[in-house]
Amino acid sequence: MSTRRAPLAVLPAVLAVIQLVGTHFAAARMGLHLPPASVPLLLAGPALLLLRRRAAGPMAAGSAAAALGCLALGLPFGPFLLSFAVALVLAVAAGDRWWAWGAAAGFGAGSWLLAGQLHGQFHERGPVLLAWVVIVLLAGELARVGRERAAERRRASEEHRRHQADEQRLVLARDIHDVVAHSLSMINVQASVALHLAAKDPDVDKLTSALGAIKSSSAQSLAEVREVLSVLRQDAPRLPGQRLEQLPELVGRVASEQLSVQYTPPVIPQWVGEREQTAIYRIVQEALTNIVRHAAATRAEVIVQIDERRALVQVADDGVGLGAVDEGNGLRGMRERVQQLGGSLLLGPGNLGPGNQRAGAGPGIRITASIPRREHPEREHPEQEGQ
Known part of the structure; x- marks a missing residue:
């Protein structure tokens, strides 16, 4: 949130009053x-501060120059130097260092030239005055x-916020891809089964079952998409991530008469947190989606093995294999997650072995993901992990 700057004339007005009143009292005290x-010279210094934002x-x-004029008139040391000191500090802080140091050098040289007209004041206070000018410049x-x-910290903070926003968009895009691609693939397969039954098998019960599966899959998909998109709402509550206990349900949705999927639920150690699960x-989901769509x-x-050192995830099939196809968004997203x-x-290669393998089966593909145990897991951030 930006702060509003004070009006430009406030500082010059305050300094003008201080210099006029202070110099008057100092002169009266000294007789x-x-x-x-x-008076014009005492007002000139504060008036020049109106240029502090532009020049x-x-x-x-x-x-x-105004301070030298005050010295030439023999004004008492003290109040008239205030606007000069403020001008030096503001000029250096604004980056006009050579102007400030040059003005200070000019003031010092002019003071020495005026030394004979100052009735002994400069000889008494000259060294202190010059030391004061140097201290002001250093300030x-x-x-x-x-x-x-402070500007560098603001830039770093802004860069960090942009990086977080980019990470959040990447996580959101990856989750949407995983959920939508998997859901549409399952619905497509089930719709194909329904069309096949409608054309070849007039059995109403089988057709009703296939249509029910489509309805169930679409409802589940809609719920998952809503969960993923809810992170776009700032007031939305933090939704839990996917759990390993949900993998049997996922496998059950993918398995069909055309594709058998073998899976044994693992024992889940305590160190496996929400991020890992x-x-x-998502890795298993995307791998099964690719099998249904392309293999x-x-x-x-599906093999999930977890010990005290790491989690090993393998998903293999007996399909056509990857071949020379480029790595797509799904594989890229899995790699980024890991x-x-x-x-x-x-x-x-899949290497499923000869058991129950159909004649002419391809080499298949095996995706192996290894996730090490985190010794000091950080606090979970929803903007980093998605749903």
Whole structure:
């Protein structure tokens, strides 16, 4: 949230009052009479501060000239130097360092030239005055460094927010792909079965069962899509990720008369958290989706083995294999999920063995994902993990 800056004239007005009143009292205390030309010079320094946002360098040079004018008139040391000090700090902080240091050097040189007219004031206070100017410049340098560091922190924070937004979009796109691709593939298969039954087998019970499966799959898919898209609402509650206990249901939806899927639920150690379980579920889901859509397989197996060191996920089939096809969004999404957890994903031949393998079956494909145990799991972030 941005903060509103103070009006431009506030600072000059305050300094003008301080310089006029302070110089008047200082002169009265010393028994000095202020010449008429002192008033314009006392107002010139604060007035030049109106340039601080557009021309900070010339502002510093003008303030130095006004301060020298006050010295030439013999005004008491002190109040009239305030606007000059502020101008130096603002010029350095704004990045006009050479203007500021040049104005300070010019003020110092001019002070030495005016030393004979200052009635002993400069000889008494000159070294202190010059030291004061250097201290003011160093304060300006500190302010500049602080301002640059604050700007760098803001840039880093903004970059971090953009990175988080990009990560969230990537996770959302990956989850939508996984859910929609799987759901539409299952509905397509079930619709094909229904059409086949309608054309070849007039059995109403079988046709009703196939249509019921389509309805059930579409309802389940709609619910999953709603869960994924709910992260776009800032007021939506955090929805739990997918659990390994849901894998048998997933396998059951994929299995059919044309495709048998073998799966044995694993024992789940305590270290396997929501991130790991969601990743394993989505990997199995996408791998089974690819089998249904592309493999032309009749047999598949899902193996999930988890010990105290890692989780090993394998999904294999006896289909046509990957061949020379490029890696698509599904495989890329699986690889990204595994890499986010520090693991790896490999592709190889199915190697299901001869048992119950149809004649002329292809080499198949085996997807192997290895996810190591996290020793110090961080707090779960919904924007990073999706649903």
